[in-house]
Amino acid sequence: METKIFDLATEYEAGMREAAREISRGGLVVFPTETVYGIGADAMNPAAVAEIFAVKGRPSDNPLIVHICEPGQAGELAREISPMARRVMEAFMPGPFTAVLKCRDCVPACVTAGLDSVGIRMPGAAHARELIRRSGKFIAAPSANLSGKPSPTRVQHVIDDFAGKVPVILNGGEAAVGLESTVCDLTGDIPLVLRPGGVTPEMIREVAGDVRVARAVLEGLPEGEKVASPGMKYKHYAPRARVVVVDGECAKAIAICVNSMYDREENKGKKSLIFCTDEHRPLYGGRRTYSLGRDLGEEAHRLFDALRQADKDRTDTIFFEAVEPRGMGLAVMNRIIRAAGFQIVHAAEEG
Numbered sequence: 108m109e110t111k112i113f114d115l116a117t118e119y120e121a122g123m124r125e126a127a128r129e130i131s132r133g134g135l136v137v138f139p140t141e142t143v144y145g146i147g148a149d150a151m152n153p154a155a156v157a158e159i160f161a162v163k164g165r166p167s168d169n170p171l172i173v174h175i176c177e178p179g180q181a182g183e184l185a186r187e188i189s190p191m192a193r194r195v196m197e198a199f200m201p202g203p204f205t206a207v208l209k210c211r212d213c214v215p216a217c218v219t220a221g222l223d224s225v226g227i228r229m230p231g232a233a234h235a236r237e238l239i240r241r242s243g244k245f246i247a248a249p250s251a252n253l254s255g256k257p258s259p260t261r262v263q264h265v266i267d268d269f270a271g272k273v274p275v276i277l278n279g280g281e282a283a284v285g286l287e288s289t290v291c292d293l294t295g296d297i298p299l300v301l302r303p304g305g306v307t308p309e310m311i312r313e314v315a316g317d318v319r320v321a322r323a324v325l326e327g328l329p330e331g332e333k334v335a336s337p338g339m340k341y342k343h344y345a346p347r348a349r350v351v352v353v354d355g356e357c358a359k360a361i362a363i364c365v366n367s368m369y370d371r372e373e374n375k376g377k378k379s380l381i382f383c384t385d386e387h388r389p390l391y392g393g394r395r396t397y398s399l400g401r402d403l404g405e406e407a408h409r410l411f412d413a414l415r416q417a418d419k420d421r422t423d424t425i426f427f428e429a430v431e432p433r434g435m436g437l438a439v440m441n442r443i444i445r446a447a448g449f450q451i452v453h454a455a456e457e458g
């Protein structure tokens with residue numbers, strides 16, 4: 108299949124027209140949002156939705172998020188929106204936030220994976236909302252990566268995974284947030300964060316008065332355990348390289364531990380790479396590092412690109428400095444710990 112790629116900076120009209128036409132006739136479109144790129148189709152067209160699962164190699168028990176362009180559209184998909192849910196949605200939509208609500212019968216089972224709830228998101232990126240508006244459809248869209256690969260934050264990531272497999276790709280440059288949206292169950296009395304993202308639990312608490320975070324966010328689940336958000340049970344975000352997350356009392360303790368493991372790997376002829384902040388780079392001497400930036404926002408922004416880059420460089424082992432699981436740190440740790448298969452090395456014990 109020929110893939111048409113449009114740069115929204117220079118070919119906005121042509122790109123939007125083609126993409127909207129493709130969605131409305133049941134085709135797939137890769138489009139940018141402020142979180143990550145999505146691979147979308149008409150949410151009410153089961154054949155189009157099935158094509159998303161096929162092209163991604165996604166397990167059919169993992170539900171898709173439905174994207175809307177106006178706040179009022181949530182009520183067309185959800186059958187119950189509590190006053191608390193309404194407040195939270197008003198505060199964070201549009202934005203990097205997905206509300207899980209009880210769904211109406213009109214939402215196809217292939218979208219919800221048979222659950223009685225649906226994830227609804229109104230993207231913050233104006234061009235994503237414009238695509239939804241012009242197509243005249245709700246757009247079901249997971250992240251535009253092959254299942255198991257890190258989510259795409261740059262158009263090159265999408266081209267690597269889907270060139271020749273989808274008719275249209277819209278290039279919107281680098282995704283601003285870089286991690287997927289916060290998925291939050293708003294069906295109960297207290298919001299429950301199923302997947303942390305750009306909207307932090309602390310921000311949700313401000314609005315709702317209280318918030319809970321699902322245990323699976325930072326923990327591996329026992330085999331076969333039922334999970335509120337099916338996406339959380341997959342290893343996910345996995346690069347080819349082995350990922351080792353190291354935590355410890357302080358940056359120096361972590362670095363001593365990482366350096367000794369790194370040198371052991373090098374002696375075995377393995378290629379290692381250390382993901383660290385700008386500030387900590389000097390602690391690793393001349394070893395190979397990938398700087399994730401100055402703060403948690405930058406770490407979130409660069410993480411998926413760093414994981415993909417490591418694979419391109421044929422890295423065998425990635426060492427990652429653990430961060431505090433608070434604010435954006437929770438979202439960063441949620442992603443990296445999955446890439447690491449839930450293993451954390453504690454610096455003091457290894458040293």
Ligand code: TXA
Binds near residue numbers: 142144171
């Ligand atoms: O930022 C994002 O959310 C991106 C952009 C494209 O919008 N989309 C995205 O979709 O990350 P995906 O499919 O890669 O991740 C959606 C997550 C999955 O973990 C899925 O299990 C969960 O949301 N999810 C979707 N619907 C759900 C529901 N009804 N109940 C619980 N979890 C749900």
Ligand code: MG
Binds near residue numbers: 249258
């Ligand atoms: Mg995904």
